[in-house]
Amino acid sequence: MADIKQIPRFSLLWLLATAVAALLPHAQHLPLWMWLLVLLATGWRWLTHLGRLPYPGKVIKLVAVVLASLAVITAFERTLSLESATAFMIASAVLKVFEMRYQRDGYIVIFLSFFVLAVAFLFDQGILSALYGILCSWLLLTALVALHRNPLRADDVADGRRTASLAAKILLASIPMMLVLYLLFPRLAPLWSLNLHSSSAITGLSEEMSPGDIARLGQSDELAFRVTFNDGSLPPREQLYWRALVLDQYDGRSWKPAGLARTVKWHPAGRMLTEDDANIDYDVIQEPSGQKWLYALRGMSAQQVYTGVSIDERLVSRREVHNRTRYRVISRPQLVIDGDFLPEPWRSVNLELPAEVNPQTRTKAAVLRQQSESAEAYLQSVMESFSREPFFYTLRPPILGDNDIDDFLFNTRRGFCAHYASAFTFMARSAGIPARVVVGYQGGKWNEEEQYLTVRQYDAHAWAEAWLEGQGWVRFDPTAMVAPERILYGLEQAVADEGSFLEEQGLTARALREIGWLNRLSLEFDSLNYYWQRWVLSYDGQRQKNFLQTVIGIQDYKRGLYFLGSSFGVFFLLATLWLWWRDRPQPRSAFIRAWGALQQRAKRLGLEPVAGEAPGQYLQRLSDVVAEECREDVMKFAGQLEITLYVESEPDMAALIRALKQLRRRLR
Amino acid sequence: MTAIARVLAQLNQVILGKEEQVKLALSCLLARGHLLIEDLPGMGKTTLSHALAGTMGLDYKRIQFTSDLLPADILGVSIFEREAGSDQGRFRFHPGPVFSQVLLADEINRATPKAQSALLEAMEEGQVTVEGETRPLPQPFFVIATQNPVSQSGTFPLPESQLDRFLMRIQLGYPDERAERALLEGKDHRALANQVQAAISMQELQALQQQVNEVQASATVLDYLQRIIAFTRYEGGYQYGLSPRGALALLRSAKAWALVSAGRGHLLPEDIQAVLPAVVDHRLAEAAEGGSHAVSQRILNSVAVLV
Numbered sequence: 008m009a010d011i012k013q014i015p016r017f018s019l020l021w022l023l024a025t026a027v028a029a030l031l032p033h034a035q036h037l038p039l040w041m042w043l044l045v046l047l048a049t050g051w052r053w054l055t056h057l058g059r060l061p062y063p064g065k066v067i068k069l070v071a072v073v074l075a076s077l078a079v080i081t082a083f084e085r086t087l088s089l090e091s092a093t094a095f096m097i098a099s100a101v102l103k104v105f106e107m108r109y110q111r112d113g114y115i116v117i118f119l120s121f122f123v124l125a126v127a128f129l130f131d132q133g134i135l136s137a138l139y140g141i142l143c144s145w146l147l148l149t150a151l152v153a154l155h156r157n158p159l160r161a162d163d164v165a166d167g168r169r170t171a172s173l174a175a176k177i178l179l180a181s182i183p184m185m186l187v188l189y190l191l192f193p194r195l196a197p198l199w200s201l202n203l204h205s206s207s208a209i210t211g212l213s214e215e216m217s218p219g220d221i222a223r224l225g226q227s228d229e230l231a232f233r234v235t236f237n238d239g240s241l242p243p244r245e246q247l248y249w250r251a252l253v254l255d256q257y258d259g260r261s262w263k264p265a266g267l268a269r270t271v272k273w274h275p276a277g278r279m280l281t282e283d284d285a286n287i288d289y290d291v292i293q294e295p296s297g298q299k300w301l302y303a304l305r306g307m308s309a310q311q312v313y314t315g316v317s318i319d320e321r322l323v324s325r326r327e328v329h330n331r332t333r334y335r336v337i338s339r340p341q342l343v344i345d346g347d348f349l350p351e352p353w354r355s356v357n358l359e360l361p362a363e364v365n366p367q368t369r370t371k372a373a374v375l376r377q378q379s380e381s382a383e384a385y386l387q388s389v390m391e392s393f394s395r396e397p398f399f400y401t402l403r404p405p406i407l408g409d410n411d412i413d414d415f416l417f418n419t420r421r422g423f424c425a426h427y428a429s430a431f432t433f434m435a436r437s438a439g440i441p442a443r444v445v446v447g448y449q450g451g452k453w454n455e456e457e458q459y460l461t462v463r464q465y466d467a468h469a470w471a472e473a474w475l476e477g478q479g480w481v482r483f484d485p486t487a488m489v490a491p492e493r494i495l496y497g498l499e500q501a502v503a504d505e506g507s508f509l510e511e512q513g514l515t516a517r518a519l520r521e522i523g524w525l526n527r528l529s530l531e532f533d534s535l536n537y538y539w540q541r542w543v544l545s546y547d548g549q550r551q552k553n554f555l556q557t558v559i560g561i562q563d564y565k566r567g568l569y570f571l572g573s574s575f576g577v578f579f580l581l582a583t584l585w586l587w588w589r590d591r592p593q594p595r596s597a598f599i600r601a602w603g604a605l606q607q608r609a610k611r612l613g614l615e616p617v618a619g620e621a622p623g624q625y626l627q628r629l630s631d632v633v634a635e636e637c638r639e640d641v642m643k644f645a646g647q648l649e650i651t652l653y654v655e656s657e658p659d660m661a662a663l664i665r666a667l668k669q670l671r672r673r674l675r
Numbered sequence: 676m677t678a679i680a681r682v683l684a685q686l687n688q689v690i691l692g693k694e695e696q697v698k699l700a701l702s703c704l705l706a707r708g709h710l711l712i713e714d715l716p717g718m719g720k721t722t723l724s725h726a727l728a729g730t731m732g733l734d735y736k737r738i739q740f741t742s743d744l745l746p747a748d749i750l751g752v753s754i755f756e757r758e759a760g761s762d763q764g765r766f767r768f769h770p771g772p773v774f775s776q777v778l779l780a781d782e783i784n785r786a787t788p789k790a791q792s793a794l795l796e797a798m799e800e801g802q803v804t805v806e807g808e809t810r811p812l813p814q815p816f817f818v819i820a821t822q823n824p825v826s827q828s829g830t831f832p833l834p835e836s837q838l839d840r841f842l843m844r845i846q847l848g849y850p851d852e853r854a855e856r857a858l859l860e861g862k863d864h865r866a867l868a869n870q871v872q873a874a875i876s877m878q879e880l881q882a883l884q885q886q887v888n889e890v891q892a893s894a895t896v897l898d899y900l901q902r903i904i905a906f907t908r909y910e911g912g913y914q915y916g917l918s919p920r921g922a923l924a925l926l927r928s929a930k931a932w933a934l935v936s937a938g939r940g941h942l943l944p945e946d947i948q949a950v951l952p953a954v955v956d957h958r959l960a961e962a963a964e965g966g967s968h969a970v971s972q973r974i975l976n977s978v979a980v981l982v
Binding site: 595598599602618619620621622623624649652653654655656658 | 891893895896941942943944945948974975976977978979980981982
C-alpha cells in the first residue's frame, strides 16, 4: 500500500472546487440534470471526506456510469454534435470526481478539468472567457500543487495561501513560453471545416428572403461583424450598404439567389482598383455565420487569399465561416459595374417574373413606364411614389394575401425594407428593366473613441439594384424614401414611435438600454472585446507569416520552427542558469580553500580524503604517509588545528591558515 | 590510574574484546542516560549490564521481563498488613525493583506494552506514581535494558516514544577469535560479573558526571552537529528527523565520549562520529523499508565536517 498514495485531506477541497470551477463555462449548454449529477458526485465525495459516507462501491459506480450514459444519449436524441460529445466527456469527468480515491485519481481529475476548460473555448472565445480560463488554470495548478503536499513532512504545511502563491508563480513563469507558442507555433489550417455549432442556430441572414425574415433579425442585438477603416474616418452613412446576398429569382412569394451566381474570381485574380482617394480600405472582423458570404461595400476588391468577388458583386469566402474571421477589403462605391453591357443569362434572369402574379402591380408599372421618358425617369418616379403615397415603415406588418406585392402596394402599405425592396424590384422588372434584391446590413454603430463600426443583426437590411445602360448596376433603396431615419440613424430611430425595437427581448432589457452609464459601460466592454478579437483572436497563419517576416525577418516556416525550437532552448537554458545561480555553492572560507589545497597536495602522496572524515583523523593518516622529517610538523599542526577550531572560544583563524599554508609547502 | 581507567580495566576483564562497546556503555551512564543493549541471546548482554552496575558500586535490581509481567511487579504494590496481636492493620507500600539506583530490565521487549510503559515515567522523570502517590526514585537512577532483535519470536517492539528515552542503543556482536579463545579458556564470566567490586565511589561518579557537563563544545563542532541534525530532517529521506531531544542526546553522549575515550575537556567531531550510531540509529527510521542499522553510516558519509 505504501506506493498508492491517498489524496492529502487538505487538497481534496481544492480538487472538488476546481473541478466544479472548470465546468462552469459550460453552464450555458449543459442540460440541467447534468448539474444534478455534479452536485451528487461532489456532495458524495465531500461526505466521504467527512467520514459520513463510504467510497462508492462497484455496483453504485456501474449504475452511475450506465445512467449517465443513457441520460446523455437520451437528452441529445442520439445525435453526435459538439454539445453531446462535450456533455458525454463532462459526465465522465464528473464520475471520475465521484470515484476519486488515491493520488493518481487526483491527477486524472485535474488533467480532465484542464481539458474540460479547453473545450469551453470551442463555444466562446471572448475576453471574459479567456480571463476566466486563466483564473481556472491557476486554481487547477493550485490543486495540483496541493496534491503534491506531503502531509508527513513537518515543513510542508497545508497552507492554502502558500499553495496558491506557488501555483501563481508557476503560472507567471510560464508566460514567456505562452507568448512564444502563441506567436510562433504553426497555425495549421483545419483539414476540414467542421460546423461546431450544429445544433444551435446562428442568427443571421438566410439564403432566402421571405416576408418576416428581416423583421425577425430586427429583434436580435447579436453582433454580426465589426469594421475598422484604415484611414480612420467613417465614410458617409449613405454608403454603408454591406452586401451579403444578391437575390434574383422571385417565385411569387420569396426571393432566392439564382443558382448561376457561383462564378467567383478569387484573390489575387479579379478586380484591381487603381489608387484613388475615393477608395475605402477597411478590415472586417466577422462573427461565425456558418455561410460562405462575407460582408463588403459595393465596388469591392478582395485583398486576401481564400476570398473572392462573385459575378453578382459580393465578397465570398472559400469555406463556410465557422470561426471568427478577419479580412481586408478595398471598395470604391462609385465604381460603374457592368456599365455598357449586361451579358446573358444575367439579363434574362434579372428580368424574369412568374406569370399571372400581382396583376395590379404590372398594370401600374406599364402605366407609369409610358408616362416616363426613360428607364431612369421611370425608376425615379417609382421611388417617389413611395414617399408620395401613404406608406409606413413598421416592424409589425399585416399579413399579406396571395398576390403579396399587389396587396402591399395597394392595400396595406405597411412594411419594412424587405417589402419595399421586393416591390421596387418587381416594378422594375415589370417595366423591362433588369433588377434584383440585395440583402445585407446597413449602417452600424460608430465607436467614436476607438474608431470602429459595430454592425449588429438588427442592422440587417434589404434594398434593390437596377441595371441602367451606361450606368451599370445602380442602387435604389425605397426604404430611404419611406423612412429616411432608418438609413441615417438606424433602426432604433426608425421604429421609435412604434416601440417595436428589440421588443422580444423584454421590458428589462430595453429599460437597461435607457440607463446612460450602463450603456457607456457596455460600450467600453464592447470595445475591449473588439481589441481582444482584433489583436489576439484574429492572429492566424497569414498574420503569423507577416509577423515572422516583418518583426523577426524569417521568410519560411521551416526557419520559423527552428526559431521556435531555439527559443524553447533559450528559455530552458535561462531557467537552468537561474536555478543553478539560486542553488550555487556558497563562497568558501579562506580556511576551507587552504584546507582543500592541502588535500590536493596530499593526493600526490597517495592520500585520498574520505567523505565525512574529521580533520584530526585525516591529519593522522597524513602523518603516516609523509616523509619522516615532516611527521612532526603534521602532528604539530594537528594540535594547533584542534586547539583553534575546537577549544578556543575566539579562534585565531589567520594563524591557523598561515600554519596550514606552511605545512603545505613543507609537503612539497 | 584515573577513575575512568580503573572502571574500564575492570569491565574489560569481565567482557572480553568489547572495549568499544564498554566505553560507549560507560559514556552513556556518565551522560546520565539510559542504555539499551540489543543483541541475540547469549552474546553477553546480561553480563555487561551486571558488570556495569557492579563496577559503579551502585545498588541494583534486576527484572526478568516476561509476557505476563505486570506493572505492579516493576513499581511495587500496597499490601494490607495486620499489626501483631491486634485486629487492626494498614496498607503498606512494598516498593518494586524500580526503586534502586540501577535497574536491569532483562529482555525488555518480551513484556507486554502495558508493562513496558510502566517504566516510562520512571525513566523520564526519575519518579513513579503508584496508587495516586508520587514517589521519588533514588539518585542516580539508570535503566540498563537488554532486548532481543525485534524479529525474534515472542517480542513486542518498543514504541518510538520509549526507544527515544534510551540515550544509546548498542550492539555487542560476536567476539573476535582471540577474545573467544580467552573466554573458552577462562573462568565463568557470568559468575565473575556477579562478584565484581565497586571500582569507583559515589563521589567520583558524581564528579565524573559533572565533568561531562563541563566538556567544551566550540562553535565549529556545534556547526557540524547542526548540519547532522538538518541532514536527518530535510535531506536524508528519513520519515522523521532528529528531535531537539535527540540533538541534546547526541551532544551529551559525545561529551561523555570525549571524557571516557581520551579524558579530553573539549569536543571533537570524532567524538560525535563515535557515538552517532549508538545515539541515532534507534531514533531514525528510514523512509524506505529496510533495517535501520546503516542509518548513521549514511549521515557520516554525507555530512561534511568542515565547510
